[in-house]
Amino acid sequence: MNTPYRIAFYSCLLIFIFPLFGHSFLAADPEKQSTDTKKEKPKSDPATIPLEKAKAAFQSRDVNQDGRVTEQEFISSFPQERHAAAGRDFLLFNRDGDDALSFTEYCSIPGLVPQSLRSPISHPLTPLIKQRLSVIENHWKSWDADGNDRLSPEELKNAKINEQIPGLPPVVLKDWDRDADGLVSREDCRQVLEACYGLRRLDGQPLYLPSGQIVYWWHFKNLDRDHNDQLNLEEYLSYYGRYGESQAKQKFEAGDSDQNQTISLREWAKMPGLLLDPIAVFQKMDLNLDGYLDRDELFDQTAKWLKPLTDYTFPGFDLDQDGKLSLDEYRMTLPANKLENWDVTSVDADHDGR
Structure with a gap:
């Protein structure tokens, strides 16, 4: 081999071999090891x-x-x-x-x-609930005849709360006695009013997260064919199986946190991708970026099967009657709150929002 080629060959060989031996030499150097250890950063949780x-x-x-x-x-x-x-x-x-x-x-x-x-963002119905609670608070002492800070069945009946707060269904003890102690407390009243306004179920299960996201209760009930408030695998696969049965089974098993072969609404609310986000939807629908939704923006971007609900939106939810919806106004509309099949349950035949 000619000298120039030998030099080139050994030079290349040295380039490849040195890192291998060099690594061993450095690893065996206690002083170097100590230095490397000192440079290690604490791991974050x-x-x-x-x-x-x-x-x-x-x-x-x-x-x-x-x-x-x-x-x-x-x-x-x-x-x-x-x-x-x-x-x-x-x-x-x-x-x-x-x-x-x-x-x-x-x-x-x-x-x-x-x-x-995501940080909490106040719900637009919260002030209305507080207003209704203040009505109850103002009458509480007169209703609470025995002064024990609870309403007995007789006191609850005499209070006639649904006459003080328009729109409430007939007051029944089993509905208002949320902790089942035979009496009605102020906290019981708060939970019932939040349920009446759709923020939670009557059993206490939140339907709105503090972040403004919504539990897709309508979809859950639609899948719950036997109406037992649980989804079994067959019910879950009846819809999600279309995306691949094996993958759907894995998601079902992951969502079934208590491993009882069914998914409760609480478990459903924690499964990835099953929360609705009307705030993010509002941002997306606001095409002209003015912070409001006009009729065209709402109608054109509402899913076809929800379009009939937009007929109820103006003037029903346009509270200041300015011809457009603010974020809080939109969050109260039927299309934004898929808790019920509103197109079936609504009875506003003349579409005047009332």
Whole structure:
């Protein structure tokens, strides 16, 4: 072999072999090992990583590091083509109306943080429920004849609560006595009113999550063919089997957390992909990014099978009669609340919203 080729050959050989031996030599060097050990970073708890990332993203937008993100800071943190949407979102989720987003408000914006970290956002019906509870509170002492801070069956009957609060169904003790102690407390009343306004079931199961997402109860009831408030595998597969029986079975087993071969509504509410998100839907439907939905935006983007429900929306849910829906107005509409098959149960024949 000619000298130049030998030099080239051994040079290449050295390049390949040195890292192998070098690694062994370095690994055997106690001083080097000690140095490497010192450089190791403490491992983060996997459960805290999403929160850490969310905080880091918020802080990166907080240019002046004052713990809040102003409108300009928020908008400028997005690409130019998303500035209009970012401006809309700032106005929608700056719920306290000041000049900046807190970390809590920031985390309430769909898409910016994982679903599990979404911050609570007040439900538009909450003030109405509080108003109704104040009516009960104002009459409570006069209803509570024996002064034990509970209403007995006779006291409940004499109270005639449904006359004080229009729209309530006939008051029945078994419905209002939520803890089954034979008496009705203020807490029982709160739970019943929240059930009447659709925020939870009468058994206490929440239908609205604090994040604004909704449990798809309508779909659950539609699959529950034997009406036992549980889904067995056959009922689950009757719909989800179309996406692949094997995969559907795996999802069923994963959702059946207590391993009793059925899925309860509580388990259903925790299964990935089975929560409805009317807030995110509102953002998507708001094509002109003005923070409202007009009739065309609502109708054109509502699923075909839900379009009949849009006939009830204006003027029924356009509370300020401005011809468009705010986020809170939309969250109260029939298309946004798939808790019942409203197209079947509704009786507003003249579509006047009443």
